[in-house]
Amino acid sequence: MSAPQTDKPLEKVHPDNLPGLSDEQAANGLAALVEHSSQNKPGHGIHASSHTIFNIPWIHKLIPGIEKLASAYHVGNFVVIRGTKQQIFEAMPLYARIGMHLLFYGSAEKRLLHIKKVEDLLKEQSVKEGKVYDSPESVASIPQFIETYDLSTDELLQPDITKYKNFNEFFSRKLKPDARPVDHADDPLAICSAADCRLTVFQTVDLATKFWVKGREFTVPHLLNVDVSSKEAVTFDGASLAIFRLAPSDYHRFHCPIDGTVGTITHIPGQYYTVNPQAVNEPGFDVFTANTRSVLYLKHTATGLPVAFVAIGALLVGSIGWTNGGEEGKTVKKGDELGYFAYGGSTVIALFPKGVIQFDEDLVSNSMVPVETLVKVGNSIGRTPAPAS
Known part of the structure; x- marks a missing residue:
């Protein structure tokens, strides 16, 4: 992975950037990529990127205009290497780019008319991909x-x-x-990364919606699928949140960010939209509150308060599996495994009640840019402020 050349801009995904690609062609293209994955050549199909498609002629025929797009833009996003000011470029897999074309194709009115068809397609292909890779x-x-x-x-x-x-x-x-050694493992107030990921952190949900999550339906009650007057909604009012985005290349097991006790899990059926930052940053498009997800409630040992651990599925993710996180009443330490994602990129969101976490300053600064920070499981992300004496 290397930084892009300076001769091309980053693409801001828009259907006008692939003017010759209809929604029907995009749907057929995504289905063909999934079908091609059964030929066991991921780098020459489903994981092709703008860096590699010039050498894959069948993709040019399948997706009209993709070669011209790759010539004009770098398709992907920057992330920061923690502890440095260096930003590196991560290419977007072709399947994610086509998935976004389907979601953003045409006018708002046209999207309303065909969104159910697209949702069914994304779910169908995600389930199919899971079977292929099983x-x-x-x-x-x-x-x-x-x-x-x-x-x-x-x-x-x-x-x-x-x-x-x-x-x-x-x-x-x-x-x-x-x-994956855990930073400050013996400090009960320390809090660590839940995954190998690209991380953004926000001290309040309001800040998250200002700088990163642009969907109009992104609220704590919608994310947790609870009533606005529920105990959970009240508990997490004004919550802090960490968004751990896992790319396809990442280690895909997720771990406990706190010392605590495993509580209940609520599974919420939903869609299979891509969790690429450009989809998350799209105004009016609600990725996190629309996608299929499972919510695990953990009890934080240091404060006695709950922490909501939300595992979110995404395009071509077949399933969310729980290991230690599925054992209600189990005592877990930060860094202990909670579960895993099957194939695909995916996301975990951790919600901390007000006052439970003060995020590390470097992560806060990067998130305000906004840009994601590369972190590993066990890396420090913050700590619980010590009680005033």
Whole structure:
């Protein structure tokens, strides 16, 4: 992954950037990419990016205008390497770009007319992709996926890739116990990253909607799927939130950010929209409150208050699985595994009641730009302020 050349701007995704691509062609293109994934060449299809499609002629025919788009723009977004001022470019996988074209195609009136069709398509293809990558034949995709994203196998609990039964088993791979040390592990007030991810943090939901989440329906009650007068809505009124976005290349198990106790899980059926930042930043488009998600309530040991841990599915994500997070009453330490995502990029949002967390200043500063920060499981993201003496 490298920074783009300065001769091309970043694309702001808009259907006018692919004027020759109709919504029907985009739908057929997404379905063809999913079908092509069964040929076990992810880097030459579903994970192709603007950097690589020039060498894949069949994609040019499938998606009219994509080569011209790639010539004119860098398709993706910047993220900051923590501890530096260096920003690096992450290319957007082709499937995510096509998914956004479908969602943003045409006028607002036209989108209202065809949105149900698009939602059904995205769900259908997400479920299909899950089945493709659950099949024994999908192990053939593992070597090229590793090559496409330049993944290291040294930290894997099972580094022998021939031992995985299917691609999804590799995708939700486990790491060696010491691969992700936890910052301030013995400090009960310290709070850590829940995932290997691109992170944004906001001390209040109002700040999040000002700088990052532009959907008009993004509220705590909508995210948690509770009534505005409910106990949960009252508890998390004025909450702080951390948004952990996992890219397809990331380690896809998620971990506990606090010392606490596992509570109940509520599953909320929903859509399978892409969680790419450009979709999240789109005014009036509600990714986090529309997508399928599971809400785990944790009890924070230091304060006795609940923390809402929201695992959000996304385009081509087959499932959300809970491990330790599925054992109600279990005591967990920060850094302990809670669960995993099957194939695809995805997101976790952690909601902290007012006063439970003061985020690390560097993360706050980056989020105000706004730009995401690369972090790993166990990295510090903040701490609970000590009670006034």
